[in-house]
Amino acid sequence: MNFPVRLAINGYGRIGRCVLRALQESGRGDYYQVVLVNEPSDLDSMAYLTRFDSTHGIFPGDVSAEDGHLRINGQKIRVTHADSPEAVDWRAEGVDYLLECSGQYGSREGLMRFVGAGCPRVLVSQPANSAQDVDATIVHGVNHESLHGGETIVSAASCTTNAIVPVLDLLDRAYGIRHALLTTLHSVMNDQPLIDGYHHRDLRRTRSAMQSIVPVSTGLAQGVERLLPNLAGKVQAKAIRVPIHNVSAIDMVLNLRENEGADAINALMRDATEIVPGLLDYSDNPHASIDFNHNPHSAIVDGSQTRTNGDGFANLFIWFDNEWGFANRMLDVLDCWVGKREQGGAAARR
Template sequence: MTVNDDSFTNWKIREEIAESMIPLIGKLHRERDVTVLLHSRSLVNKSVVSILKTHRFARQIAGEELSVTETLPFLQALTALDLGPSQIDIGMLAATYKSDDRGLSVEAFTAEAVAGATGANKIEGGEGRDVVLYGFGRIGRLVARLLIEKSGSGNGLRLRAIVVRGGGDQDIVKRASLLRRDSIHGQFQGTITVDEANSTINANGNAIKVIYANDPSEVDYTAYGIKNAILIDNTGKWRDREGLSKHLRPGIDKVVLTAPGKGDVPNIVHGVNHDTVKPDEQILSCASCTTNAIVPPLKAMDDEYGVMRGHVETVHSFTNDQNLLDNYHKSERRGRSAPLNMVITETGAASAVAKALPDLKARITGSSIRVPVPDVSIAILNLQLARETDRQEVLDYLRDVSLTSPLRRQIDFITAPDAVSSDFIGSRHASIVDAGALKVEGDNAILYLWYDNEFGYSCQVIRVVQHVSGVEYPTFPAPAV
């Protein structure tokens, strides 16, 4: 048998193992509301090849490939436990088991590692929490996809309605079509049907009412059976407390804005300051995509090295608030053709850092350039540190942060030498550290941070909504503090 034959045989064996994992992952998700992760990447509803690719990707961050033969025993052990709603990282289970010298069986080690989700400790699933989307643009449709994907057992978040202005004939059909197909993010994973007579979109069994209104004051959500809901405003029309309070109508309990909040509206970056949200707070903001991209790594660097000052330069994909061709725009440069020019513009991300990281004393400045790509941006974070270090130390530290820290869902890490922006379309992390581009000299560090300013940001929005709704389930093994 040749080397090629051996390699192909090995691949077929791993395919078979990955195939056997799919029903186990699906059953845990549907029946117990357990999301199986591999190094913070969900394996729910993934294909055989996707599962194998996710295992292989671990090589880039952990230094060696992770095999399905290593993770399957932990997955099998989970199915035998009385688990409550949770997120369980089988990649972390396998890694921590390797370093454990007590001689425990996989079953005993797994039971101990996830004890917080079993028996008397487990969370009992509730009825779920209603969610309403106000607006259905780029972020609104991606948030809708995520809500539908995460509906799981039905005990979590439930997308009940979308509120839009009427758009004429076949409005609902056209909106459903935009949800079904996306030029950047691809096809919707599932089935979508439209009931025009009842103004409803049915997506993977989720009946979503489409409500037509020109102003929040026109809607009584209780008339649609919606109660105690979280409303996600992705229009950006209102950004202060007074304006967003218009949404606090019958049936709506909290309002979450997908843009930087103004005045005293809390700007929340999940993973950094989401624990500061007061239980009775009804209005909050998820800040901007760029703020979400820079604040987690900025916090990580400040925690380890101290940050004296910094500057962030964002090279940002163009957005719908720019013109396709030169035309009037209220901003001076955004009226110039977005797909034909690099456009210098402002960013509020640097000033927003103070809201998310009030303990950071360093002055952070920022500027931005819009460039002719439709999605994925990069933030260049130039930091003066409180102590000297070297490139390898910073690399090792940030790799570890991406794998084991409380920020592992926000910060990803890539070592691929040929990575470009399109490689990060669909990334669920707030930012991805490009190891090859990192520069360190003495007390100066320059981080290059990729981020999917549409999908990665939408994932952060969902995390905030899960947190304030009370359905943000614990992750095991617990990340290192």
Template sequence: MTLNDDSFTNWKNREEIAESMIPMIGKLHRERDVTVLLHSRSLVNKSVVSILKTHRFARQIAGEELSVTETLPFLEALTTLDLGPSQIDIGMLAATYRADDRGLSVLEFTAEAVAGATGANKIDRREPRDVVLYGFGRIGRLVARLLIEKSGSGNGLRLRAVVVRGGGDQDLVKRASLLRRDSVHGQFQGTITVDETNNKIIANGNEITVIYANSPAEVDYTAYGIRDAILIDNTGKWRDREGLSQHLRPGIDKVVLTAPGKGDVPNIVHGVNHDTIKPDEQILSCASCTTNAIVPPLKAMHDEYGVLRGHVETVHSFTNDQNLLDNYHKADRRGRSAPLNMVITETGAASAVAKALPDLKAPITGSSIRVPVPDVSIAILSLRLGRETTREEVLDHLREVSLTSPLKRQIDFTTAPDAVSMDFIGSRHASIIDAGATKVDGDNAILYLWYDNEFGYSCQVVRVVQHVSGVEYPTYPATSV
């Protein structure tokens, strides 16, 4: 047998193992509301090849590839335990078991590591919480995809309705088509049908009522059987408390804005300050995509080194706010053709840092350039640190943060020397640290942070909604604080 044959046989063996993992992952998710992760990446509803690629990606952050032969025993152990709703990272289980020298079996170690989610300690499964989308643009449709994806267990969040302004002929069919196919993010994973008689889009069994209204005041959500719902406003039309309060109609309990809030509206970056949300707070903002990209690594750097001042320059993909061709626009430069120009514009991300990180007293300035790509942006974060350090120390720290800290769902880490923006489409992290581009000189550090300003941000929005709805389940093994 040649070396080539050995490699192929090894691949087929790993395919077989990954195939055996799929029903176990699915059953844990459907029957116990357990989401199986691998280094913060969900394995639910993933194909054989996707599972293998996720294992291979571990080498980017952990330094070596993780094999399905290593993680399978931990997954098998999970199926024997009396688990409650939770998220369990089998990649972290494998890594921490490797470092454990007590001689425990895989089952013994796993049972100990996830003890908080078993037996008398497990939390009850939550009743489904209704969600309404006000607006159905780029972010609205991606949030819809995520909510539909996460409804597989029948618990958690349930997308009940979408509110849009009335359209012309075939309006419902066209909106369903935009949800079904996306030029950037690809096809919807599942089936979508349209019930024009009842004004519904049915996606993977989820019946979503499309409500036509020109203002929040026109809608009584209880008329559609919606109760105690969280409304996600992704229009950006209203950003202060007074404007957003218009959404607090019958059937709506809380309002979440997918844009920076103004005035006293809390700006929340999940992973950084989501635990400051007051239980009785009815209106909050998820800040901007750029704020979500820079605040987690900024916190990671400030916690370790102290930050005296900083500047962020974002090279941002164009958005719907710009024109395809030169035309009138209320902003001077944004009227110029987005696909043909680099456009200097402002960003509120730097000023929003103070709301998300009030303990950071360092001045942070910022500016932005819109460039001719449809998605994925990069933030160049230049920092003056409180002490001198080295590039190696900074990279080791950020790699560890991306693997084991409470920020591991927000911060990703790549060492790929050939990475470009398209490689990060579909990333579920708020930002991805490019190790190869990182520069450190004494007390000066420059971080290059990729971020999918559409999908990664939408994931952060859903995390905030999960948190305020009470369906954000704990993750095991527990991360260090």
């Protein structure tokens, strides 16, 4: 493959914009070039929301809109406003990888529409409907080495799965997990209204996002089991939306096979930060959620909140930026996928 790798983004909402910004802030400009963005909204709004972001601040570079293109730091990106994969001429831009960030496609049938329309490989910003709907579901730092480069559709899982699976994997390998109960405290999302309204079939989600703590359904337990099949039947999860704009947390209650104190568990977490740099972090400072806004790690273990009772029970608290951390993990998965494909091509040429 020739560099830079040509990328397209479908869906330019919170994750789509964070992915483009993360490409700029991470210094990957020599390796990737975004050549097309498909988003139903108008171009001027897209440029404005790229430049001015209430959560992550002003874009660290130049942003403008001109003649059907976004211009980012001097580079022109073609913009289309189609409502279906087939309505975009992806082939004309020579797209190598599509980053599907709209959240609207979870089945293989739906995702293959992009392939049929000219995107040879698709990286999805959400879990697929089932494991069989994608060629691989990847949590970077846990199973990214399983990529071989020949995949067509890959899922980067979810922000919560990326936050919790590396921690559960470490604890299960070290001590064995009998059971786990996970409670996600998640910042508000755009499927909630600002004021009460007819907004969702889940009646709780008809309530004002900024006035209440709102329990919602979650597929986190199934996502964990998809990545860590040895924990099948051992994990339960629930989720609660809380009225903040960004940064979420997971409260973990574990029944471990081995009795370990809080100090030993925290030492394991501290040491793990060196295994895959940039993936996990650890702190025992007295934190509030705002401290982790724009934090690129998948998870930050708050050692000040670790508790044990001597009977195999442990309680850990994990912070994560559900937007920025996940956007950076998508790019890590992309890096690995491209690298494995390059290795495969080199081997074939030999």
